[in-house]
Amino acid sequence: MIKLTDKVVIITGASSGIGLASAKLFANAGAKIVIAARRESILQDVAKDIAQQGGEVRVMAGDVCSEQYHRNLVEFTLAEFGRLDVAFNNAGALGRPGPVTEMSLDDWHTLMQTNLTSGFLAAKYQIPAMLRNQSGSLIFTSSFVGFTTGFPLQSAYAASKAGLIGLTKALATEFGSQGIRVNALLPGGTNTDMAREFGDSEEVQTFVKNIHALKRIAAPEEIAQSALYLASDMSGFTTGSAMLVDGGVSVCKT
Ligand SMILES: NC(=O)c1ccc[n+]([C@@H]2O[C@H](COP(=O)([O-])OP(=O)(O)OC[C@H]3O[C@@H](n4cnc5c(N)ncnc54)[C@H](OP(=O)(O)O)[C@@H]3O)[C@@H](O)[C@H]2O)c1
Numbered sequence: 001m002i003k004l005t006d007k008v009v010i011i012t013g014a015s016s017g018i019g020l021a022s023a024k025l026f027a028n029a030g031a032k033i034v035i036a037a038r039r040e041s042i043l044q045d046v047a048k049d050i051a052q053q054g055g056e057v058r059v060m061a062g063d064v065c066s067e068q069y070h071r072n073l074v075e076f077t078l079a080e081f082g083r084l085d086v087a088f089n090n091a092g093a094l095g096r097p098g099p100v101t102e103m104s105l106d107d108w109h110t111l112m113q114t115n116l117t118s119g120f121l122a123a124k125y126q127i128p129a130m131l132r133n134q135s136g137s138l139i140f141t142s143s144f145v146g147f148t149t150g151f152p153l154q155s156a157y158a159a160s161k162a163g164l165i166g167l168t169k170a171l172a173t174e175f176g177s178q179g180i181r182v183n184a185l186l187p188g189g190t191n192t193d194m195a196r197e198f199g200d201s202e203e204v205q206t207f208v209k210n211i212h213a214l215k216r217i218a219a220p221e222e223i224a225q226s227a228l229y230l231a232s233d234m235s236g237f238t239t240g241s242a243m244l245v246d247g248g249v250s251v252c253k254t
Pocket residue numbers: 012013014015016017018019036037038039040062063064065090091092093094114141142143144186187188189190191192193194195220
């Protein structure tokens with residue numbers, strides 16, 4: 001198993017799905033983790049579980065749309081654990097699907113703030129903390145949607161996730177010489193609350209499975225394994241990448 005022994009990691013979106021699976025996996029790999037999301041009571045339950053398994057975990061709840069929250073999250077991490085090695089910026093939302101001609105500017109802005117501006121704010125405060133040690137790994141959860149695949153009625157989501165890939169590439173070049181790696185992780189369909197929000201009916205679920213080469217969607221733990229790789233020194237020469245972990249949804253035409 002890949003180890004993250006004594007690495008200090010922030011994981012956002014850790015109250016469910018991919019972030020929750022990653023919190024458990026990273027703690028089990030030896031990391032000291034700070035878990036983040038808005039639903040504090042769920043985070044506290046997750047932390048209790050992880051601590052019972054011997055993991056080192058702290059909780060800081062808040063909204064990734066807030067600049068103050070990002071500043072506080074990094075300060076809290078440094079106060080608790082003394083350094084920051086990895087940030088898995090994974091929190092995200094699907095937003096209200098609909099035709100672009102009927103989308104309100106408010107809905108557009110809200111999704112951009114949640115999925116894309118949050119990435120800028122995270123980097124703004126996380127990178128200076130990592131530069132103290134001249135090393136670090138930032139990971140942004142993007143998506144195949146907006147990169148290899150267009151879906152109707154998902155324009156804001158697609159634009160926000162594609163924007164994260166641009167941010168990733170720019171930051172990788174801006175800070176690579178100072179030991180900071182930056183990568184985007186692009187999951188395919190993954191069995192989480194978000195996938196159920198996309199469509200809960202048997203018909204939609206069958207459609208989604210069938211557009212993947214593997215004819216299934218991922219378990220959140222499978223995506224967490226790839227995040228673990230990007231977080232760890234095993235991916236020491238990987239930066240600026242848009243890493244597809246998508247069950248072949250990007251290549252499947254059958
Ligand atoms: N599931 C898929 O098929 C799929 C495919 C490709 C990419 N992704 C991406 O994977 C990431 C994780 O999603 P998931 O599938 O694991 O879905 P999920 O179970 O719905 O998790 C979303 C997480 O983001 C947090 N979050 C949402 N808005 C937030 C906000 N404003 N401030 C702080 N935290 C916020 C949620 O926590 P709270 O509600 O407690 O705040 C939750 O922990 C997302 O970025 C998503 O776009 C998912």
